[in-house]
Amino acid sequence: MWFQPETDTYLKVTWPDFFGMLVLHRQDEEEQASPIAYLERWHLHNELFGDRVRFVGVLEEDGRLRLVIQQRAIEGEPATLEQINDFFTGNGWQRFMANGEVAYFDPKRQVAISDTHRGNIILMDDGLLAPIDLRVQPLNGALLDYVIKACRKP
């Protein structure tokens, strides 16, 4: 990750042939995100969290792909876990557990997010939280059914 002072942005490059993890996956599916899922994640991130992440391009390295995105740098400090939980649940997200990790589900958009640790969410000085690097995944079919049930568990 590199800060670019001329645009006040960070340039982020994926590891070769690795595009992050999914929030949830079926047993017969890869747990790692595809390049398309990685780009969809950022598209949803922009829509849900008011960001302006841009897809810059693709690097090819020994036949392996690395995707490059550009994200505006935000000033602030790490939010606390309590602030993070209050932020999501206060804005309609339902908390559930996915593979032992905290995750949230938006029943209106049928989208799940995870990786909501302190290093991924900035507390701005007006009290709002700016997510910067969450897993974001649209759900349907069996995964959607599973999450709806998981959200009902106390």
Place this chain on the structure above:
Amino acid sequence: MSLSDQLRESRSKHTLKSYDAAVKQLRVFKAVQPVTGRKFGSSGSMQVKEDSAVYQTKSQS
């Protein structure tokens, strides 16, 4: 105003503008990251060979 619009407005008011502040912030946020293996983060350091190809694409957002 939707949450997304509020965040868009707030993000634009809280842009981090200096290299020194960015370095300091990266240290602070790295310190609170959970200790995990590489697979939990999708981005990493760039080690690009000179013959690597870069394909420019149109903006997604």
